[in-house]
Amino acid sequence: MELEFYGATRRVTGSCHILRAGGYTIILDCGLVQGSRETEELNHEPFPFNPAEVDAVVLSHGHIDHSGRLPLLVSRGFRGPVYTHHATIDLCNVLLKDSASLAEHDAQYRRRHGDGDAAPLYTVEEAMRAIGHMKGLRYGQKQQIVPGISVRLHDAGHILGSAFVEIEVSEGDVHRTFVFSGDMGQYDSPILNDPEAIGQADVVIVESTYGDRLHKNFDLTVAEIGEIISTACLECGNILIPAFAVGRSQELLYLFGQHYHEWDLAKWEIFLDSPMAIEASRIYWSHEELWDEEAALFRRNVRRMPPVGNLHLTGKIEESMTINSMNEGAIIIAGSGMCNGGRIIHHLKHNLERPDCHILISGFMAEGTLGRQLVEGRKEVFLHGRPYRVEARVHTIGGLSAHGDRNDLLRWLRTGEGSPAVMIVHGEESVKESFKGFLKDELAVDAMIPQPGDRLDLATVTLHRAVDENTNEKHKE
Ligand SMILES: [Zn+2]
Numbered sequence: 194m195e196l197e198f199y200g201a202t203r204r205v206t207g208s209c210h211i212l213r214a215g216g217y218t219i220i221l222d223c224g225l226v227q228g229s230r231e232t233e234e235l236n237h238e239p240f241p242f243n244p245a246e247v248d249a250v251v252l253s254h255g256h257i258d259h260s261g262r263l264p265l266l267v268s269r270g271f272r273g274p275v276y277t278h279h280a281t282i283d284l285c286n287v288l289l290k291d292s293a294s295l296a297e298h299d300a301q302y303r304r305r306h307g308d309g310d311a312a313p314l315y316t317v318e319e320a321m322r323a324i325g326h327m328k329g330l331r332y333g334q335k336q337q338i339v340p341g342i343s344v345r346l347h348d349a350g351h352i353l354g355s356a357f358v359e360i361e362v363s364e365g366d367v368h369r370t371f372v373f374s375g376d377m378g379q380y381d382s383p384i385l386n387d388p389e390a391i392g393q394a395d396v397v398i399v400e401s402t403y404g405d406r407l408h409k410n411f412d413l414t415v416a417e418i419g420e421i422i423s424t425a426c427l428e429c430g431n432i433l434i435p436a437f438a439v440g441r442s443q444e445l446l447y448l449f450g451q452h453y454h455e456w457d458l459a460k461w462e463i464f465l466d467s468p469m470a471i472e473a474s475r476i477y478w479s480h481e482e483l484w485d486e487e488a489a490l491f492r493r494n495v496r497r498m499p500p501v502g503n504l505h506l507t508g509k510i511e512e513s514m515t516i517n518s519m520n521e522g523a524i525i526i527a528g529s530g531m532c533n534g535g536r537i538i539h540h541l542k543h544n545l546e547r548p549d550c551h552i553l554i555s556g557f558m559a560e561g562t563l564g565r566q567l568v569e570g571r572k573e574v575f576l577h578g579r580p581y582r583v584e585a586r587v588h589t590i591g592g593l594s595a596h597g598d599r600n601d602l603l604r605w606l607r608t609g610e611g612s613p614a615v616m617i618v619h620g621e622e623s624v625k626e627s628f629k630g631f632l633k634d635e636l637a638v639d640a641m642i643p644q645p646g647d648r649l650d651l652a653t654v655t656l657h658r659a660v661d662e663n664t665n666e667k668h669k670e
Pocket residue numbers: 254256259351376
């Protein structure tokens with residue numbers, strides 16, 4: 194029995210690992226590599242296994258960097274089931290379809306601009322076929338996926354339906370339990386439950402996106418949002434909030450509902466200007482059984498979720514365009530989350546050059562995105578090729594994150610019983626090293642950092658390197 198590390202090992206995106214035991218092959222996550230155009234070309238490459246010979250997939254959650262290559266796996270011959278949480282299937286209906294339609298549009302654009310052979314990574318139809326392979330599980334439900342291998346999903350508190358996966362593998366007399374974190378959420382975040390405890394395990398594979406830092410305090414972050422809204426109200430401007438459709442948009446609406454009177458939100462018109470976020474919100478509010486106690490109690494006290502009477506769901510383009518005529522009193526939540534496309538660009542065009550307007554940045558902005566330029570305080574940016582002066586005030590609030598920080602990850606790892614070995618994946622190289630050092634100090638654990646192609650012998654819990662580090666050194670010389 195062995196686990197081969199493949200994706201999200203050297204980089205953050207493209208999560209994918211291969212479990213081989215008892216003659217079966219199981220894939221854990223099948224994510225898209227995201228980044229520059231050159232990096233994303235990697236998604237077209239063959240899998241390091243024959244998709245037709247894969248017996249099953251286990252999917253931790255709906256984010257595209259964990260689920261986004263599933264349609265490709267199916268179109269290349271995979272015929273088995275994809276085990277995941279019920280809510281993840283619902284979110285994949287939104288996320289995978291969106292990913293496919295972006296790929297189709299991109300291919301069309303490239304064909305029009307001289308690349309006659311440009312084909313999408315996959316089509317909407319192929320995405321739908323992949324969703325057809327999904328089998329829904331509940332948290333805590335033990336499911337045998339092939340003889341000798343069973344899985345159980347546990348709440349990871351990252352997005353709705355997100356799970357860390359407990360996998361029990363038996364081969365002859367050897368029984369091993371390993372845990373794959375997927376992405377881990379923050380403790381005490383709104384709407385969702387805290388990550389569940391790990392329990393007994395021989396090995397834990399842990400993500401490390403924020404393994405080298407601490408998030409800003411959540412209550413301070415919420416207070417900061419309140420202050421921004423009060424200032425904007427006095428100055429009679431608009432507030433623009435670029436936000437991811439899944440997770441962040443719902444968190445913001447939930448906070449608006451909770452602080453509706455305190456923040457005097459009745460004075461505003463609030464717009465959720467993203468068809469995808471509207472869909473994702475419907476899914477979030479329909480899965481009340483997955484909310485934490487606070488959210489459930491809140492729901493019992495209010496008639497609708499979120500309790501924001503002046504919320505406008507502007508799904509259609511014409512509806513979205515009417516927002517442009519508002520010079521004040523509009524709070525606009527729109528995608529894309531990093532301002533590298535989507536409706537937020539149109540709202541920026543109308544508001545960026547106005548000193549009474551406010552841009553509230555609540556999420557991570559990758560290098561090279563417009564959002565990053567705003568965070569860095571650029572005085573001028575280009576929107577659709579035209580320069581715009583940045584007169585609006587840009588506020589970066591740090592406390593909302595779907596990922597746990599270093600202390601959250603530590604707190605979670607402390608819930609492991611039986612001194613499990615720890616493998617660090619899903620992080621920048623320097624972050625993983627920093628997190629390894631942190632775990633050594635705090636947990637006295639000598640964590641391992643697997644590289645792509647490395648194989649973990651689960652029976653002996655030994656990591657076999659694909660590339661001999663000494664040989665590698667020689668190559669470098
Ligand atoms: Zn995620």
